[in-house]
Amino acid sequence: MTHVDPGLWTTIADTVAAVCLLAGAFLTLAAGLGLVRFPSLLARMHTVTKPQVLGLILLLTALALRVRSWSAVAMLVLVVAFQLVTSPVAAHMVGRAGFRTGKVDPEDLRPNEFGEPD
Amino acid sequence: MMLAAVIAAAVLVAVAAMLALVRVERGPSMLDRAVALDTLTVTLVCAIAIEAVWSRRTETIPILVALSMVGFVGSVTMARFAAKEPEGEGRVRTPEEVAAQARAADVPRGEQRDGARAIDAEDDAESTGGAPR
Numbered sequence: 001m002t003h004v005d006p007g008l009w010t011t012i013a014d015t016v017a018a019v020c021l022l023a024g025a026f027l028t029l030a031a032g033l034g035l036v037r038f039p040s041l042l043a044r045m046h047t048v049t050k051p052q053v054l055g056l057i058l059l060l061t062a063l064a065l066r067v068r069s070w071s072a073v074a075m076l077v078l079v080v081a082f083q084l085v086t087s088p089v090a091a092h093m094v095g096r097a098g099f100r101t102g103k104v105d106p107e108d109l110r111p112n113e114f115g116e117p118d
Numbered sequence: 119m120m121l122a123a124v125i126a127a128a129v130l131v132a133v134a135a136m137l138a139l140v141r142v143e144r145g146p147s148m149l150d151r152a153v154a155l156d157t158l159t160v161t162l163v164c165a166i167a168i169e170a171v172w173s174r175r176t177e178t179i180p181i182l183v184a185l186s187m188v189g190f191v192g193s194v195t196m197a198r199f200a201a202k203e204p205e206g207e208g209r210v211r212t213p214e215e216v217a218a219q220a221r222a223a224d225v226p227r228g229e230q231r232d233g234a235r236a237i238d239a240e241d242d243a244e245s246t247g248g249a250p251r
Contacts, residue, residue, distance in 0.1 A: 018123035021171060025127035025134075028164050032134030035141045035154055044141070044150060048157050056160055059127075059167045060182075072176045079163075079182050086190035090156065093197035098149045101202045 013065045020062035027055030040105070041098045049091045053083050124172045131168060135161040152196035159189030 034047025060076045067073075098104045138161060141154035163185050170178050211219075 014120055017171065018120055021123050021127045021168065022130075025130035025164065025168070028161055029130040029134045029137075031157055032137035032161070035157055036137045041147065041149055041153070044153055048153050052157060052160050056164060056167075059164050059171075063167045063171050063179075066171045067174055067176055069176060072179055075179045075183060079179075079186050082183070082186050082190075083160075086186075090190050090193045090197070093194050094149050094152060097197040097200040098147075101147075101149075101200050103147050103149060 013068065017062040017065040020058045020065065024055045024058030024060075024062060027051040027058065031055065041103050042095060045091050045094060049087045053087050056080070056083055120172070124168060127168050128165070131161050131164045135165070148196060148200055152193045152200075155196075156189045156193040159185055159192070163189075 028051070031047050031052040034051070035044055038044050038047060057080050060080055064073045064076050095104070135158060138154045138157040142151050142158070145151055163182050166178050166181055166185070170176070
């Protein structure tokens with residue numbers, strides 16, 4: 001095996017970081033577009049809690065590849081773990097509050113495990 | 119190459135933030151705004167991350183941790199205190215509508231405010247006095 005120039009790894013890391021950056025920004029844009037275009041509260045929650053989290057993960061991966069320090073990576077893992085834990089909780093709270101205050105069409109829920117709204 | 123990627127990503131995230139702002143303005147309910155504000159917070163996190171990718175700074179990373187918590191607490195709090203809104207209530211009124219309403223009430227601004235305060239005082243008296251039902 002021949003000697004590998006250490007600059008090569010930097011180039012590779014930067015390239016992967018650029019790709020992750022663009023993909024993450026695109027997914028964030030998808031979340032924003034869905035927020036404007038989707039018709040109901042539940043559909044909007046769908047756009048927010050899925051592509052947005054994956055987009056954030058990709059962006060933070062790009063940041064980790066670019067910074068290349070373990071203490072920074074530990075913080076970024078904390079951010080991602082926090083997003084993964086909290087976004088289902090927030091989505092559940094918002095969806096339930098929407099159902100209870102009559103902003104969700106009961107026809108959209110099949111099966112409807114909440115029963116009839118009051 | 120990195121500069122082009124950073125600029126493109128920044129533009130995409132800025133557009134996403136604008137779209138989230140559009141949804142905050144349109145509503146139509148408080149919960150839609152909570153969801154949109156959550157998105158806005160995450161786009162802010164994304165923007166700071168993009169800046170850190172460009173400058174390779176690490177001191178802005180704690181801001182990301184704090185901001186991701188703020189978004190969660192905000193939307194959960196708004197969901198917790200969501201109430202039934204009357205029809206047509208959950209939207210931003212135009213200046214013309216506000217002026218029309220003030221004309222319909224037919225009282226000068228200062229007196230209107232005093233009246234509101236008097237009503238507030240009444241409410242307070244009721245709640246502290248524990249009026250029998």
